[in-house]
Amino acid sequence: MTVSRRLPGLALAAILVVAGCGATVTPGPDGQGTPDATATPSDRPTATPTPTPTPRPEPSFPVAVVAAFTDPRTDIATKELSAAVKRGDLLVTCGLTRLELDGTRLPLGDPEACVASKELPADLAVEPGTLGLLPAGLVTPATKVLRLGGADPFGSPSRRAKVYPLVGRAPDPPKAWLAHDVDEVRTLVSTGDTCPDRGVSYQANVLGKGWDWVLDGGTAHYTGVHMDRRFSGPTGNGWPVPDAVRQGDRGAVRALLADADVTVNDFECPMVKRFTQNRGTIFSIDPRVAPLLASAGVDAVTLGSNHVTDRGADGVAQTLAYLEGSGIAHAGAGMDLDEALAPAVVEVRGLRFAFVGWDSTGGSRWAGPSTAGAAAMTSANVKASLAAAREAGDVVIAMPQWNWPEYHAGFTATALKQRAQIYAAGADHILGSGTHWAGAISITEGERGPQLAVTSHGNFLFGQDWSRQTMEGVIVEMTFLGRRLVQVRLHPYVVMDQAQPNLIDPETDGAYVLGELFEVSELP
Numbered sequence: 001m002t003v004s005r006r007l008p009g010l011a012l013a014a015i016l017v018v019a020g021c022g023a024t025v026t027p028g029p030d031g032q033g034t035p036d037a038t039a040t041p042s043d044r045p046t047a048t049p050t051p052t053p054t055p056r057p058e059p060s061f062p063v064a065v066v067a068a069f070t071d072p073r074t075d076i077a078t079k080e081l082s083a084a085v086k087r088g089d090l091l092v093t094c095g096l097t098r099l100e101l102d103g104t105r106l107p108l109g110d111p112e113a114c115v116a117s118k119e120l121p122a123d124l125a126v127e128p129g130t131l132g133l134l135p136a137g138l139v140t141p142a143t144k145v146l147r148l149g150g151a152d153p154f155g156s157p158s159r160r161a162k163v164y165p166l167v168g169r170a171p172d173p174p175k176a177w178l179a180h181d182v183d184e185v186r187t188l189v190s191t192g193d194t195c196p197d198r199g200v201s202y203q204a205n206v207l208g209k210g211w212d213w214v215l216d217g218g219t220a221h222y223t224g225v226h227m228d229r230r231f232s233g234p235t236g237n238g239w240p241v242p243d244a245v246r247q248g249d250r251g252a253v254r255a256l257l258a259d260a261d262v263t264v265n266d267f268e269c270p271m272v273k274r275f276t277q278n279r280g281t282i283f284s285i286d287p288r289v290a291p292l293l294a295s296a297g298v299d300a301v302t303l304g305s306n307h308v309t310d311r312g313a314d315g316v317a318q319t320l321a322y323l324e325g326s327g328i329a330h331a332g333a334g335m336d337l338d339e340a341l342a343p344a345v346v347e348v349r350g351l352r353f354a355f356v357g358w359d360s361t362g363g364s365r366w367a368g369p370s371t372a373g374a375a376a377m378t379s380a381n382v383k384a385s386l387a388a389a390r391e392a393g394d395v396v397i398a399m400p401q402w403n404w405p406e407y408h409a410g411f412t413a414t415a416l417k418q419r420a421q422i423y424a425a426g427a428d429h430i431l432g433s434g435t436h437w438a439g440a441i442s443i444t445e446g447e448r449g450p451q452l453a454v455t456s457h458g459n460f461l462f463g464q465d466w467s468r469q470t471m472e473g474v475i476v477e478m479t480f481l482g483r484r485l486v487q488v489r490l491h492p493y494v495v496m497d498q499a500q501p502n503l504i505d506p507e508t509d510g511a512y513v514l515g516e517l518f519e520v521s522e523l524p
Contacts, residue, residue, distance in 0.1 A: 057169075058097070058098065058169040058170060058171050059172075059178060060100075060167050060168065060169050061135050061137060061167070061168055061169075061173065061177055061178050061180065062136040062166065062168075063096070063133050063134065063135055063136065063166045063167065063168040064133070064135070064136045064139050064153065064154070065081060065090075065131055065133065065145065065146045065166065066120070066124065066131065066133075066134050066139065066143040066144060066145055066146070067130070067143065067144045067146060068124040068128065068130075068144065069125070069141070069142060069143060069144050069443075069488075069524065070125075070144075070514075070518050070523070071128070071129070071144055072506040072507040072510070072514065073506075073507065074146065074147060074489075075146050075147035076131070076146045076147070076148055077149060078102065078148060078149045078165060081101065081148060082101055082106060084131065085099065085108070086106065086107060088109040088113075089130075089131070090130075090131050090132060090133055091115045091120060091123055091124065091130060091131070091132035091133070092108055092109070092113070092114050092115065092132070092133050093114065093115060093116075093117045093120065093132070093133060093134050093135060093138070094111075094116055095114070095170050095173065095177075096108065096114070096133065096135070096169075096170055097111075097169060097170050097171065098168065098169035099133070099166070099168050100166070100168075100169070101165055101167075102165045115132070117134060117138050120132050120134060120143065121140075121142035121143050121524060131146070133168070135168060135177040135178075135180075136153050136154075137178055137180040138176055138177060139154065139487065140450060140486060141443050141450045141452070141485055141486065141487060141488045142443075142524035144487070144489065145487055147159065148164065148166055149165055151163060151164045151165065152164075153180060153182055153185065154185060154187075154479045155187065156187050156259040156260055157187075157259060157261060158259050159259075160182050160185060179481070180481065183349075184481055184482045185480070186262065186348050186351060186479070187260045187261050187262070187477060188260060188263070188264065188353065188397075188477070188479075189256065189257055189260035189263045189264075189475060189476070189478075190263075190264050190266075190431045190454075190476045191257070191263075191264075191457060191460045192433055192438070192456065192457025192458045192459060192460040192473050192475075193266055193268060193433050193434065193436055193456075193457070193459045193460055193461075194266055194267050194268060194269075194460050194461040194462060195268045195269040195283050195285070195307060195461065195462050196214065196269075196289055196461040196462075196499075197275075197277075197278050197283040197284065197285055198277075198278055198283075198462075198463045199463025199465070199497065199498025199499050200214060200462070200498065200499040201275075201278075201285075201286060202463075202498070202499070203497050203498070203499035204286070205277065205286065211286070211288050211292045212295075214292065214499055214500055215253060215254045215257070215292060215295075215296050215500075215501075216250050216251050216253070216254060217250075217251075217252065217253040217254075217493070217500045217501045217503070218246060218247065218248055218249030218250040218252045218253070218502055218503070219246075219247045219248065219252055219502060219503045219504070219505070220245060220246050220247055220494055220503070220504055221244070221245060221247055221505065221508070221509055222242045222243060222244055222245075222504075222509045223243045223244075223245055224243040225240050225241065225242050225243065225468070226240070226241055226243060227239070227240060228240075228241040228465075228466050228467065231466055231467070239468065239469070240467070240468050241465065241466065241468055241471065242468055242472075242494060242509070244471075244494050244496055244502070244504075246496070246502060249503075252502075253475075253493065253501050253502065254295075256475060256477075256491060257296045257475075258296050258297035259297070260297065261348045262299050262346050262348055262353055263296070263297045263298045263299055264299065264300045264301065264397075264399070264431065265293060265300075265301045265302075266301070266302055266305070266399065266431075266433035266434075266457070266460075267301035267302065267305075267323075267330075268303075268305035268306070268307045268308065268401070268433075268462075269283040269284070269285050269305075270284060270285060270308055270309070270310055270311040270315030270318065270319045271284075271285040271286070271287045271290060271315075271318060271319045271322045271323075272284050272285070272287070272311050272319075281307075282310050283307050284310065284311050284315070287318070287322045290322040290323055290325065290328065291326045293328060294326040294327055294328055298328055299328065299329060299346045300328060300329040300331070300344040300346050300353075301329075301330050301331075302332040302344075302356075302357030302399035302401075302433075303316075303319065303330055303331070303332040303333035303357065303374065304331070304332025304333055304340070304357035304358045304374045304375050304399070304401055305332070305333075305359055305361075305364060305374060305401045306359055306361040306362070306364050306374075306401060306434070307363060308332075308333045308359075308364050308373075308374050309333075309364040309365040309372070309373055309374065310364075313335070313372035316334070316335065316372040316373065317372065319333075320333075320334070320335070329344035329346060329355075330344055331343055331355050331356050331357045331375075332356065332357025332358060332359070332374060332375050333357075333364075333367065333372075333373065333374045333375060334367055334373075334375075335367075335372045336367055336368065336369060336370055336371065336372065337367040337368055337369055337375070338369075340367035340373065340374065340375035341356070341367075341375050341381055341384055341385040341388065342385075342388060343355060343356050343385065343388055343389040343392050343393060343396075344356075345392050351395065351480075352392065352393040352394045352395070353393055353394070353395045353397065354389035354390075354392045354394075354395070354396050354397070355389070355399055356375075356386060356388075356389050356396075356397075356398055357375065357398070357399040357400060357401070358374070358375045358376060358377035358378075358382065358385070358398075358400050358401070358402075359374040359375065359377060359400075359401045360376075360377035360400060360401060360402040360404070360418070361401055361402075361404050361434065377400055377401075377402065377418070379421065382421060382425050383425045386398065386426040386427055387426065389426070389427075390426045394483050395428050395429075395480065395483055396426055396429075397427065397428060397429045398422050398427040398429070398430045398432075399430075400418070400422070400432050400433075400434075401432070401433055401434035402414075402432050402434060403432060403434065403435055404434065404435065405435075406434070406435050406436055407436060407469070407470075408437065408439070409437050409438070409440060409455075409517065409519075409520050410439065410440050410455075410520035411439075411440050411442070411455055411520070415432075415455060419442070419453050423446060428446070428449075428483075428485075429451055429453070429478070430451075430453040430454060431452075431457075431476065432453070432454050432455050432456055433456050433457055435455065435456040436456070436458065436462070436464060436469075436470050437456060437458055437469045438456060438457060438458035438469075438474045438492075438513050438516070438517050439454070439455035439517065439520070440455045440517065440521045440522070441453060441454050441490075441517065441521045441522075442522035443522070443523060444524075448483070448484075449483075449484045450484070450486075450524075452485060452488055454476055457473050457474055457475070457476060458472060458473025458474060458513070459473055459495055460473060461495075461501070462495075463498025463499060464498070465495070468512065469513075469516075471494050471495050472492060472493070472494050472495075472504075472513040473492070473501070474491060474492050474493070474513065474514070474517065475490070475491040476488070476489075476490060477489040477490070477491060491503060491506075492504050492506055492509075492510030492513050492514055493510075494509075
């Protein structure tokens with residue numbers, strides 16, 4: 001039978017297996033071999049199984065969608081990005097081997113067509129409108145990161161809280177590729193000339209719109225431009241003035257200020273209990289402005305300006321008290337020189353930002369050893385205040401009123417010398433004001449990394465409706481990874497009714513103020 005024929009075969013196989021293991025087989029009484037208890041070991045080594053190595057997954061990291069610094073776009077939709085990647089329209093950093101968008105792998109095309117990360121900013125600048133893909137750890141201010149589907153690993157806290165959908169992978173990527181840590185990102189927003197008297201106070205107090213209305217601006221667009229001939233202008237025919245209308249989005253300006261990790265402001269005029277509605281150039285401000293600024297997230301202000309002593313020493317004292325009562329730190333003016341030079345410090349999750357300010361115009365009385373006033377922008381004061389700021393802060397930012405005369409955009413020769421002195425004395429960055437125009441910026445490489453200098457943001461809460469240049473400005477947004485500056489973004493706006501800033505689209509109506517600024521700037 002088949003079964004009986006197989007059994008002897010199985011027994012024989014068992015004997016052969018045992019014999020193969022080196023045992024001596026002795027015939028038993030039943031004729032079957034049995035292993036001898038004194039079996040000798042075989043001289044063949046026993047094989048040890050080699051474990052199969054577990055594949056290591058390639059490290060993953062966020063990938064930024066970057067454009068040239070001057071690119072007006074602020075965001076890109078995920079569908080638009082996916083289509084661009086599939087078409088091969090983007091510049092891809094060499095070494096990036098895998099790209100995933102919302103968990104779906106995207107084709108990266110020919111790896112030979114990649115671009116070295118150091119060359120990417122220059123290539124983007126050469127071809128306007130081109131986008132690139134860059135590991136987030138390599139991002140610098142030389143490029144502009146676009147938001148992706150509303151998420152932004154370099155944006156404000158609410159933007160960073162959203163899941164970022166674009167992830168890259170590479171075998172053994174350089175350590176720098178993995179350097180981005182969203183928990184180490186902090187944003188700083190800075191606004192321009194603020195002296196809410198005249199038109200601002202008129203709208204809030206006289207017309208009864210209230211102070212909240214002033215910072216509840218949304219977005220606006222232009223229906224045209226006309227000539228205002230109250231002043232002769234550059235050609236003797238007046239100044240161009242935009243015809244702006246509100247689009248909606250009420251509260252967009254307040255949200256931009258409040259959502260930053262740190263918000264600072266150039267506050268130029270005294271707040272006093274007995275304020276008046278003014279038409280000239282001697283100002284006084286309603287004290288209700290202090291809690292207004294605090295409600296919009298303003299953490300610190302510089303008072304080093306040409307108007308802070310318009311109401312004398314008592315005006316300085318009241319201004320300090322109103323700011324402190326609203327929890328707003330201040331620098332640049334004080335009841336004596338020591339207070340005027342002391343830095344304003346804002347701490348965010350253990351990182352300390354220290355701010356100092358000075359006035360280089362001479363319009364205010366300057367603080368002395370026992371007299372109130374603004375901090376004069378002298379060499380001794382610059383060195384003393386920045387030394388104190390370096391001791392108190394991890395990131396040191398100077399906020400001078402400088403670059404006079406008023407109403408121009410470029411760096412003056414004096415401002416360039418002052419910039420060098422400020423950096424040499426220990427400042428990391430400069431956020432200047434005072435010319436009533438949005439002016440030149442510079443992004444240069446310093447000992448502690450990229451350095452930003454802004455000549456002027458333009459008017460923010462300051463009513464001058466006689467020219468496009470005095471109505472338009474930029475809110476400056478800086479992003480830090482630890483102490484290092486990694487992004488600079490400019491948000492253009494127009495002041496409507498001489499009182500209320502409203503954001504304008506950088507791709508359309510906002511292109512003018514950005515273009516004027518970029519033309520005279522030192523960009524990477």
